[in-house]
Amino acid sequence: MVENKTSYDGPESQLSIYDTFQQAKRVVLKSDQPLFCAMLTGKKVMHLKGMPDFEFLPGESVVMPAKEEMIIDFPLATQTDPTQCLALGIDAAKISDVVYKFNHAVTIENENDSWDLDSSASHLVNNKQVNILLKRMLYTFTKNTSSSKDMLLDLMLQELIVRLLQSKAKGVILNDSLGKYRDTRIGSVIQFIKKNLTNKDITVNLLADKACMSVSNFHKKFKNTLGVSPIDYINSEKVNFAKNLIREHRNVQMSEIALKSGFNNTSYFNRQFKKMELMTPLSFRNSFDIKI
Numbered sequence: 302m303v304e305n306k307t308s309y310d311g312p313e314s315q316l317s318i319y320d321t322f323q324q325a326k327r328v329v330l331k332s333d334q335p336l337f338c339a340m341l342t343g344k345k346v347m348h349l350k351g352m353p354d355f356e357f358l359p360g361e362s363v364v365m366p367a368k369e370e371m372i373i374d375f376p377l378a379t380q381t382d383p384t385q386c387l388a389l390g391i392d393a394a395k396i397s398d399v400v401y402k403f404n405h406a407v408t409i410e411n412e413n414d415s416w417d418l419d420s421s422a423s424h425l426v427n428n429k430q431v432n433i434l435l436k437r438m439l440y441t442f443t444k445n446t447s448s449s450k451d452m453l454l455d456l457m458l459q460e461l462i463v464r465l466l467q468s469k470a471k472g473v474i475l476n477d478s479l480g481k482y483r484d485t486r487i488g489s490v491i492q493f494i495k496k497n498l499t500n501k502d503i504t505v506n507l508l509a510d511k512a513c514m515s516v517s518n519f520h521k522k523f524k525n526t527l528g529v530s531p532i533d534y535i536n537s538e539k540v541n542f543a544k545n546l547i548r549e550h551r552n553v554q555m556s557e558i559a560l561k562s563g564f565n566n567t568s569y570f571n572r573q574f575k576k577m578e579l580m581t582p583l584s585f586r587n588s589f590d591i592k593i
Contacts, residue, residue, distance in 0.1 A: 303380075309442040311454040313392035316442045320385050321378040328373045334390035335418065336365040337461065339435055343384030346374035349422040357386075360432060362425045364465060367393060369422060387439065391458065399462040407470075407526045409514070412485045416466050423469070430528065431464050467528030474527070486512040486519075487526055498538055499563035505531050536573045539563050543574065547586050555582050 303322040308315055315334075318341075327348075345357040349371060357363065357373075365371060378384040400417055408414035425431060438457045441450060474482050474491055482488030490508050497503060508531055509519035524530045529537070543562040546553070559570035559582075574582045 311442060312451045312458070313395040314454070314458055315390045316438070317388045317390070318385065318443075319388070320383040321375050322380045322383045323375070324378050325375045328375065330371045330373060330388075331368060332365070332388070332390055333367055335367050335393060335396060336363075337389040337391065337465070338363045338365065338371075339387050339389075341385040341387060343375075343377050343382070343386075345384065345386070346376060347424075348372040348374075349424075351421050352424065355424060357424075360427060362428070362431060362435070364418060364423045364425070366418075366420055366422070371422075389438075389461075391462070395458065396462055399459050400466065403463055403466050403525075407522055409486050409522055413487060413522070413526060416470055418462075418465060419469065425465075425468060428464070428468055431461070431468070434461055434464060464528060467526065471527045471529075486514065487523060490523070490531075494535055494538065498535075498542060499561065501563055501565050503535060503563075537577055540574050540577050543570070543582065544578075544585065547582060551586060558582065 305320040305322070306317055308317045321343075339362040340357050340359045342359060346354060347357045347363065348354050349363070349365075350369065363371075375384050396418060404414045404416055407416070434457060438454070438461070441453050441457065445453065474488050477483060477488060477491075483492060490512050493508070493511055494503065505520060506516055508523075509516040512519050514522070520531060523534075527534065539562045543558050543564075546558050546561060550558070555570075556567045559567045562570065564570035564573070571581055574580075574585070578585060580588070
C-alpha cells in the first residue's frame with residue numbers, strides 16, 4: 302500500500318492525516334490512544350469488532366478505544382484520486398477529566414451521572430455539530446500559527462469529547478429498547494414526547510412538570526445531556542414525522558401535513574423544516590419525486 306502520513310501535535314492530542322494512493326484490503330490500524338477518525342475524501346470499508354461491516358464516507362466519523370484493531374479496505378484509492386482521512390489521538394487522562402466534568406454538569410440527583418465513551422467502537426453519521434467542530438480543529442492544527450493555538454485546540458478538544466458524550470447519551474436514551482432509562486427524568490420525558498409527538502400543546506413547562514423540575518433546570522440538564530434543547534428536539538422529531546407523511550401522501554396539502562405533524566401553523570412548520578433539512582417541505586417532496 303502506498304500511503305503518506307502528516308502529523309501535527311497538539312495539547313494532549315495528535316492529529317494525523319493519511320493520504321492513500323493505492324487500493325488495498327485488510328489493512329490493520331491500532332493505536333495506544335483512543336482515536337477519533339473521520340473521512341475527508343474517497344471511501345473505506347470498515348471491519349470493526351462487534352459491528353457489521355460498513356462503508357466509511359466523507360462526513361462520517363468513528364470513535365475507537367485504545368488498542369482496538371481497525372481492519373480497513375481502500376476500494377477507490379488511486380495515485381490521482383487518493384483516499385484521505387484523519388485520525389485524532391486523544392490522551393486517555395484528558396478524556397477521563399472531561400467525562401468527570403460532563404457527568405457533574407448533567408447529573409440530576411442520583412440519575413444521569415455515569416456517562417462515558419464506549420469501550421467498543423462507535424460510528425457517527427451526519428452529526429452536524431461534530432463535523433463543524435472538526436473543520437475548525439483541522440484548520441487550527443494545520444494553519445494556525447498564533448500564540449493562542451494550543452489554548453484554542455484544548456478548548457476544541459474538550460468540546461469534541463462533550464459532543465461525543467452527548468451523541469452517545471442521545472442514542473442510548475432515544476433507543477432504549479430494554480427500558481433502562483425509562484424511569485429516569487430525561488428518559489421519561491423522551492417517552493412522553495414520543496407518545497404525544499403530534500400534540501400541539503407540548504411545552505417546556507409541561508415537560509419540566511413531568512420531570513418534577515424547575516423549567517430552567519430542566520432545560521439546562523436536557524440540553525447538556527443530549528446536546529439539543531427540548532424544543533429543538535421536539536421540532537426535529539416532528540420534522541422527521543412530517544417527512545414520512547410527505548413520502549406516504551404526496552398529494553396532501555402541506556398545511557395538512559403541518560397540522561398532522563403537530564405544528565400550530567404552516568409558516569412555523571416551513572421554517573423549522575428548512576432549518577433542519579436545508580430545504581422547504583415542497584422542495585423535499587419534489588426531490589423525492591425526482592428520485593422515485
